Amino acid sequence: MNTLEPILAEHPFLHGLAPAHVSLLVGCASNVVFQPGETVFREGDPADDFFIVREGDVGVELHVPGQGTMTIATVGAGEILGWSWLVPPHRCAFSARAATRVRAISFDGACLRDKCDRDPALGYELLKRVAMVMADRLQATRLQLLDLYERH
Amino acid sequence: MEAVAADPMLPAPWRVARVRRDTADTFTLDLAPAGGAAPAPFAPGQFNMLWAFGVGEVPISISGDPARPAVLRHTTRAVGTVTRAMARLRRGGVLGVRGPFGSAWPTDEAEGADVVLVAGGIGLAPLRPALLRILARRRRYGRVVVAYGTRTPADVLFRDDLQRWQARGDVEVLVTVDRAAGGWAGRVGVVPSVLRLASFDPARTVAMVCGPEVMMRFAAQELLRRGVAPARIHVSVERNMKCAVGFCGHCQLGPDFVCRDGPVLPWARLATRLLVPEV
Amino acid sequence: MTQVTWPAVTRRDSAGGMEVGARAVMDAAELADLVDALRAEGYTVIAPTLRDGAIVYDAIESAAELPRGWEDVQAPGSYRLRRRDDQALFAHTVGPQSWKRLLHPPRMRLWQAARTAEGFTVAPDDDVPPRYAFLGVRGCDLQAIAVQDRVLLEGAHVDPIYRARRAPAFVVAVHCGRAGGTCFCVSMGTGPRAAGAFDLALTELLEDGRHRLLVEVGSARGAAMLAAMDALDAKPAADAPDGATRRATAPATDADVAAGDAAVARAAEQMGRTMDAAGLRELLAGTLDHPRWADVASRCLTCANCTMVCPTCFCTTVEDVTDLTGDHAERWRRWDSCFTLDFSYIHGGSVRASGLSRYRQWLTHKLGTWHDQFGTSGCVGCGRCIAWCPVGIDLTEEIAALRRPPEAAVPPPAEAP
Secondary structure, three states: OOOHHHHHHHOHHHOOOOHHHHHHHHHOEEEEEEOOOOEEEOOOOEOOEEEEEEEOOEEEEEEEOOOEEEEEEEEOOOOEEOOOOOOOOOEOOOEEEEOOOEEEEEEEHHHHHHHHHHOHHHHHHHHHHHHHHHHHHHHHHHHHHHOOOOOO | OOOOOOOOOOOEEEEEEEEEEOOOOEEEEEEEEHHHOOOOOOOOOOEEEEEEOOOEEEEEEEOOOOOOOOOEEEEEEOOOHHHHHHHOOOOOOEEEEEEEEOOOOOOOOOOOOEEEEEEEHHHHHHHHHHHHHHHHOHHHOOOEEEEEEEOOHHHOOOHHHHHHHHHHOOOEEEEEEOOEEOOOOOEEOOHHHHHOOOOOOHHHEEEEEEOOHHHHHHHHHHHHHHOOOHHHEEEEOOOOOOOOOOOOOOOEEOOEEOOOOOOEEEHHHHHHHHHOOOO | OOOOOOOOOOOOOOOOOOOOOOEEEEEHHHHHHHHHHHHHOOOEEEEEEEEOOEEEEEEOOOHHHOOOOEEEEEEOOEEEEEEOOOOOOOOOOOOOOOOHHHHOOOEEEEEEEEEEOOEEEEEEOOOOOOOEEEEEEEHHHHHHHHHHHHHHHOOOOOOHHHHHHHOOOEEEEEOOOOOOOOOOHHHHOOOOOOOOOOOEEEEEEEEOOEEEEEEEEOOHHHHHHHHHHHHHOOEEOOOOOOOOEEOOEEEOOHHHHHHHHHHHHHHHHOOOOOOOOOOHHHHHHHOOOOOHHHHHHOOOOOOOHHHHHOOOOOOEEEEEEEOOOOOEEEEEEEEOOOOOHHHHEEOOEEOOOOHHHHHHHHHHHHHHHHHHHHOOOOOOOOOHHHHHOOOOOOHHHHHHHHHOOOOOOOOOOOOOO
16 A cells, blocks of 8 residues: 555645645555446445545436436546545435546545544544535536526 | 728628538538628637628627638527527528627747637637647647537537547547536536646646636636636637727727727736626 | 826918917907808808707807807706806807717718628718818817717728718817816816817907907918908908908907906816816726715616717617618617617626616726727816716716725724723
8 A cells, every 4th residue: 555655645635734644544545446337436325435536537426317317527537536424424425437447546434534533633634625625516516507508 | 801891891791601500509600702702811719790681790700710711600609689590591691791800819829838728618619710720730839728618418519520639639628518417428517627637737828718708717717726827818708799890889898899909818908807797 | 287188289380371379359240251251161060059948069051040148057967058148159168969969970871781682782871971160169079079089080990980070170169268067177188278179269258348259270271261251251341431341350469368368267267176087097997896886876877868968978889770671771870878788788688787887887988998998088078977967976076986995884893891
């Protein structure tokens, strides 16, 4: 797992973290690969992992009866997938499926949650970073809702 | 510009050579000069005032290849009385043309730089001439990125062009839609988000942005966040136009007449104005 | 003291006759001969006339149609005419119209089109306007004409309709001897002495039982017209014992010139308001969010009167019309106003939907961005917008308010005991 440290240290998500916290995160990280079409997580599953996508696109989806499976967002290379691991009730709000071949780094969210509870400083740092991801998604979602390209 | 009448307020008759339905509400007209008039050269980003006989006149950006002005191409949405009348034209029909008017995308100034074209919806149409010119002189530029977003997969414009540009290998083409059902293998999300995936050197990038004003504001913010200089981000704005020659006053945006000082304007000049509602 | 600058005007001396800048005096009654001389030269003389309770500019056939012995009483939202106890010709100032009605007409057909087998043909209108002589152009209006010259003649495109009317126009200016109730030409550097390109300029001298006009030559053409006027009047004088002919004009004496200066100085002292015009471009660019806009918006009716009476407003719109057969089409141009809701309409809605944004557009353009666009102010201080605003909005007050820092919306809380 030490081979992941140089890769993770470069990622913006870990910028500014104390070395001890970086090591801790590296300790909870592993390489994962998804084939095209493979499920990353399913709506309702326990949300115990989150991912930094290194390569490929993941479609965040919701199944709507009558409309089928709707892709509501695509998470691509360099982006963070999943925040429900930090937000109760820790259940996946949506499904995620690899749209292409995906290489990602998976983090053991359940383990990190415990560590955050015991080390509030770590918790605050992770919460800040996850909040930024959520803010980006919220902004994008609002723009999508505005339906700027509406048909008249 | 020999083909433009001496009086810029007089439309010249042009004949519809080809009509193409692009999407549910968007269509493309290829025009050829009627009566043997010489084709008027245009610069990427410029527009013509198109007149439907007896109905009215609207400003429409030229979406064709600037290297082939004999085919005068316009892509537009059918959203009002005039554009709907234009959508009913068939091959052989006649349209009045005045122009070209307005400022151009800085394709010359961008030589030597990375070029990022950001398009939203119908905004891809005014950017197409710029991209065609850049690709015709590809070696003069660094990286070239096209980031394009629209409403749904059914609204994607110029699919053939997009595939061709992607297939070249020397253009990064990123397409995204606001919403999609299953079956769309592409990205879902907004243009500013998809810009994050693009590879370019902000320190030597010229960006050209066209689309709904809100989308341009957020795209410009993302480009600024990446480190692109405000003076090197260019946007194409749209305002009500009646004369296109700086007399009627309708198109003013602060001190600028969009028909004459624009429609292509540097973000540095516009930023404060576009952030004040109703300027 | 004005901080407003206007481009300088060069004048050329006449080959013969009076020099540019030379001054003469004539009896007020001789104005009839000037009108006759202008008409004899083929000019359509446009002058102040009294109609419907206002002084408006219209074609006259003789000086008898000028309104004698009238003055105007103007205040915010108010315009009245009042009888004087003398026969003054130019005691009124400016009314609801300006010379733009002649130079930049409210409604013009641009072209006609006819369907053909090949498509259509377009024929521009044969525009042969009359040659106008404007009699009674005040300093503010003279500068307004120069402002419109810059907009319509000196840009990348020339407006042929304006040019056709402007180029041959003969201008007889009037230096005001009395201020209107709402004007502020002194602040804007446009008067009371007319300082633009005129052919002749008159100052009315009404004192000591005499009614005379001081005439200043402004151009070679003006000098020639004075000479023509004198030639018209070359008839034996009734009171000349030896039958000598009497000229209409006589050289002005120093006392005459001083009387003229005094009249203009009196008008300058009567100015009812001032506009602090320094740095307006920067001020208006930097106060787009000022709470004063909401205040004026609560009063403004967006009736567009101000733009109709303003001598520099130039906005127009085009109307495409067709006949019932659909085979003939015409394009018309008519005055438009940024106060209308659809002035800024783009697909789905207007950019400036609120009255606030439309009033702000007008004022920031007139006094601010006009500098960016044309290198001068758009306001000449004529005061028409103040008089003809139904609710009496005074732009000099609005500017003064914009200069003040925004007042706190909520008073600060009292200190806790």
